[in-house]
Amino acid sequence: MLNHHHQSETIPAVALPTTANLNNGATVDGVHTQQPQEYPARQSTHQTLREGTYVGEPSTKGLGGLGGHEKMTFGKWIRIWGIDLLTMAAMGAVGLGVYEARPAPSRSFPIYFTDGQIVYPQFAYPLRHEIVPIWLAALLAFIVPFLFFAIFQIRRRSFWDLTATTMGLLQSLITAAVFQVFLKWLIGGLRPHFLAVCKPNITPELATSGTGFGGIMFDRSVCTGSDDEINDALESFPSGHSTAAGAGFVYLALYFNAQLKVFADYHPAFWKQIVFFAPLLGACLIAGSLTIDEYHNYYDVLAGLFIGTCTAFASFRMVFAAILDFRFNHLLLPRTESLFFRKVAAGTTTRFSYPLGTTGSTLGSNEKPLRSRFGVDAPFSREAGWAPGVPVEGAPGDALPSTNF
Structure with a gap:
């Protein structure tokens, strides 16, 4: 009283x-x-596999867990994530199929003016080797974030935390990849080295032998170069490198912000800001290299970064309770059911x-x-x-x- x-x-x-x-x-x-x-002692919203329980607050109100105190097994983990794994595999197959497909549009382009000058010198750069190959950009966009997820488990010590965070990263990368390959296939655009690989058989004297106003427009039928190189040179928009870099490294930056509380309710140490911006710098360097080796136009790069950033934000929010709210953005959302796992223990909820x-x-x-x-x-x-x-x-x-x- x-x-x-x-x-x-x-x-x-x-x-x-x-x-x-x-x-x-x-x-x-x-x-x-x-x-x-x-107040009661703080409990974890997830129990680690090392402790032999599912993710979630054990059989209490509030944050729902996966069956309360039931023991996690590999089979149950597969059932919980099975539908996501199948979906990612299917989307990966779709993306690969579209990537290998011949460009859908038949683009028209001018080559010479009537006075013999090249109309678009920005598409006349020589073909060079990529500074960062696409396979390396995609690998870095996954490996670097995953390594930091694993390092942070030194303190967090949760296999569920590691796998759920990694699944979010994979979903960001795969969604971004499929999104951008459809744009490449259906819209595309000319790479800066297009004319070098096209090798048109049009001379300045034939500059007006095409179609359109003034007869200066041509299509790929005038190209004499390698068919594979021409196909690739017609799919400049958007940049796949930039898309992968944005999807992976922006996701990592959001993770750093959540785990290190860079933008929170106190003035953090300066090194945390450096750590937050480091993956963003990495994404910009990968994307910017494409304007040096002349594989992409600047607008291809910006579009790719935008797509990757959008999928990173969406995937992060699907895994964690918030994106920028410092009180909740380190908390995993409960994963209590899936298509192959419908069992929810009494006293738990599927909501956060x-x-x-x-x-x-x-x-x-x-x-x-x-x-x-x-x-x-x-x-x-x-x-x-x-x-x-x-x-x-x-x-x-x-x-x-x-x-x-």
């Missing part, structure tokens, strides 16, 4: 999302007060709850805010109190106050 002589933190009655966890207090100066209970406590703006000037304590795991960073057992204060209005939705 609270009275005039008790100097404990007195909090006016407000509508809280966690009122079920508060005890009724007394009436002081006509104001009904409530005293918060002791976003609990919020009240903030200082709702309290008296001499009172500390009531902080919402999440039954969740901490991120990689331990700076500024980001550690197990430490509560996190929520900002007003930017998360749902309900315990389930």
Whole structure:
């Protein structure tokens, strides 16, 4: 009970999302007060395979797990992720088939003006070797993030965390790859070295022997070069290198931000900002190299980075509870069912709850805010109190106050 002589933190009655966890207090100066209970010890939202349990808060309300305390096995892991694995394999096969297909459009292009000058010198660069081959760009976009996911397990120690995060990365890369190969196939464009590999049999004297106004437009039928090289030179838009770099390295940057709390509720060490921007620099270097070896136009590169960034954001949000909200963006969303795994334990939910406590703006000037304590795991960073057992204060209005939705 609270009275005039008790100097404990007195909090006016407000509508809280966690009122079920508060005890009724007394009436002081006509104001009904409530005293918060002791918070339970922080529990992890996922249990590691090393501990022999599924991901999820064990058989409690709030964050649903995969069957509570049931033991994880490889077979169950396959059943949980099986539909995703099959979908990724199917999309990979579709992407490979489209990549090998002949360009769909029949583009027209001018070669010479009537005075013998080349119309588009930006497509007359010589064919060079790629500084970063496409296979290396795709490999780096996967291997580098995966290595950091594995390194961060030194502290997080969760096989489920590693596999779920990696599945999100793969989904980002595969979605971006399929998206861009369809654009290459159906839209495409001329590479900067197109005329060099086309080797048109048109001389300046025949500059007006084509079609269109003035007769200056031609199609690939005038090319005498290698058919494979011509096909490739007609599929410049968008850049596959840039798409892969954006899908992989932007995903890694988001992961760094979430785990290191680069943009959070405190002023972090400068090295964290460097770590956050490092993968973005890597993506820009891979993309920029394509303008040096003249394999892509600048707009091909920008389009590829945009596509990869979009799939990285989408895939990250499908795996984690938030993208930029520092309170939730390190928390894995529950994966409780799939097409091949329908078993959900009693007392669990398939939804993620976003609990919020009240903030200082709702309290008296001499009172500390009531902080919402999440039954969740901490991120990689331990700076500024980001550690197990430490509560996190929520900002007003930017998360749902309900315990389930």
